[in-house]
Amino acid sequence: MQKLIFFCLFMIPLFTSAQHQQIKDFLVKENLSQNGKLAIIAVDSTEKVDNVIHGNFRFIINGFQQDLQFEDGVSVYNHSVESSTFVLLKHKNQDKEIARYYFVRKTDKGLTPYKISALALILIPAVILLIAYMFKRFLTTIVVLVIVYGYFHYSKGLNISQLLESLFIGFKNFF
Structure with a gap:
């Protein structure tokens, strides 16, 4: 045993x-x-x-x-x-x-x-690139508007103060 x-x-x-x-x-x-x-x-x-x-x-x-x-x-x-x-x-x-x-x-x-988190490591650069892309488009739009304003200012007598005053009056009438 x-x-x-x-x-x-x-x-x-x-x-x-x-x-x-x-x-x-x-x-x-x-x-x-x-x-x-x-x-x-x-x-x-x-x-x-x-x-x-x-x-x-x-x-x-x-x-x-x-x-x-x-x-x-x-x-x-x-x-x-x-x-x-x-x-x-x-x-x-x-x-x-x-x-x-x-x-x-x-x-x-x-x-x-x-x-x-790994998600933040992907999202943060993506958001920065999106903002840069949007800023680039915004900057392009601003440059085009400045060129158009410059043309109308010198050739047609457009004044920025008159333009802004007309915008404010338009907003007041809208609301």
Whole structure:
């Protein structure tokens, strides 16, 4: 009977496997000691700290590969932030790659990380280009109007004060 129990105890580890730790998502906050260092916090899908995360995990921070030591789901990046900066953090699991882009603002009170979404990285340049295009068309319209006004001013005696007065009277009569 002892041999059977010993054999079963010996065989159990062969059919079981350890639970693999995996960072599914992470957040960036200031370290609790407020020493100018960033804390990377492993979170679950509800953005609560994933306390089962322990050990070394590889991150790429602004293009430099770093092995971060996690304890209870929290790791502190060793380098302190000297001034406001942008930080790109990437972590690759077996399943997927997670990347987060932050603007870290440094003030006298400490660090404040602001997450920048990928949608904002697309929309902001698109809006700037749209405004530039609209301004270009507006500028073209203004140049054409100035040329037309110049022609009528010199050849037909049009005065800008008379033109504006006529516009104001027209608006008053309209309302």
